[in-house]
Amino acid sequence: MKYQRLRGVKDVVPEITPVWEHIIIKSSGIFKLYDYRLIITPTIEEIGLFVRGIGEGSDIVMKEMYDFKDKKGRHIVLRPEGTAGVVRAYIENNMGPKSNLYYLGQMFRYERPQAGRYREFFQIGVEAFGDATPYKDAEVIRMAADIIAAIGVTGSVLHINCLAAEDGYYEKLKTFLETKRAGLCGDCLNKLERAPIRVLDCKNETCKKAVMDAPLITQNLKPEAAEHYSKVKEMLVASYTAYVETPTMVRGLDYYTGTVFEFTTDKLGPQQNTILAGGRYDNLVEELGGKKTPATGFALGMERMAEVLTAEGRIIDAAGPDVFVVADKAYLHEGFDLLNKLRAQGVKAAMSYEGNSFKSQFREAESKKSRFVVIIGENEIKTGSYALKNMATGAQQAMDLECIVKEVKNE
RNA sequence: GUAGGUGUAGUUCAGUUGGUUAGAACGCCAGGAUGUGGCCCUGGAGGUCGCGGGUUCGACUCCCGUCACUUACCCCA
Secondary structure (H helix, E strand, O other): OOOOOOOOOOOOOOOOHHHHHHHHHHHHHHHHHOOOEEOOOOOEEEHHHHHHHHOOOOHHHHHOOEEEEOOOOOEEEEOOOOHHHHHHHHHHOOOOOOEEEEEEEEEEOOOOOEOOEOOEEEEEEEEEEOOOOHHHHHHHHHHHHHHHHHHOOOOOEEEEEEOOEOOOHHHHHHHHHHHOHHHOOHHHHHHHHHOHHHHOOOOOHHHHHHOOOOOOHHHOEOHHHHHHHHHHHHHHHHOOOOOEEOOOOOOOOOOOOOEEEEEEOOOOOHHHOEEEEEEEOOOHHHHOOOOOOOEEEEEEEHHHHHHHHHHOOOOOOOOOOOEEEEEOHHHHHHHHHHHHHHHHOOOOEEEOOOOOOHHHHHHHHHHOOOOEEEEEOHHHHHHOOEEEEEOOOOOEEEEOHHHHHHHHHHO
């Protein structure tokens, strides 16, 4: 019986994992720099957390949750995103009141798989609790930009918006859109009730024309939010963070209350061009049973980030061994002995134990991209030394273990 | 959930109007005077043609179903 992976999931094979390691290492470095600490929360949570946290009406909750009943009949979901679980942990562990956290791990959404979209995917994110100032918004955005830069993605664009609309804005927008009904496409008529701001973002030319004079959210913010938001923009400029204000940008999760942002790329398809996204959510902690605590955060999508790197031609390879030990069939014992001595001295070493022909062993060394080969055969045993060959130059000479270690580490 | 496309070797794909032992390239393995890799040459292994059913003397090829993959919509990372 041959099994195959489930729908919408993938194996991240060793050809790809170096890219993932690169992204994890680079982003972790930035988190440390900003004094954020790692938190690991469970993959499973009770369903209520997300229904309450993300919003009952959101697509994620309505149709994309990977849920099941456990043996005691508890209704459980594989987390569809990271924030709700971290907020739950923040409250439950009495952390705080100011906590700067980052996390990483798999998320699950039961959707139709598509380019850049999987049922199980990997996110790296941060959540910063207890700071309501615009500086914090700017810090988090600046940190995101630093991560993207550290990873080596170029040409991404930062979009920002603020979702703290003053009371009545949505009504005002809907009323305006009603007057333009005739010029809107079917999709937009659908969105009109559910997510009116999205109508402003339609690619359809006639829709674009119809909504040209629509009231923008950025022109209709709560007064204190407007002040906060303009300070955020000021601090972005002050920290040399280029941004584009995009008043049509909304987020898929209902909990955002203020500044929101997205980094997009043109290297992937238009529908999966968001590589990192986040924003401020000042009500969620209270909503989930904690004290009222301001918070802001973001998450980046590992798969998309990795695909962007690949699309940009960045080649991130795992390094091969420093030394590959080639031993004659009669001297496998000596070869194994040398292998262990090399490793004990911190030299990355590999060997084939089958005692195949030298040609075959050399081919293996080549395919592993080994920098050096050490040969143990008749001659070496007789003279009591080893032959070290540099695979790049082809140069080869006899030497003892000490010299080998020195030579290999010197390069 | 809706709509399209595709399932043939490890991978990317050929396969003529249905007809005998299903091919190529790359990859893999082995060999090519001298214990020595990459390039080149020779040879070899590897496929129940996604699965099930139907039509037919005969199906990789036609029909139905199913599963999977893929693209777009919706939405999102």
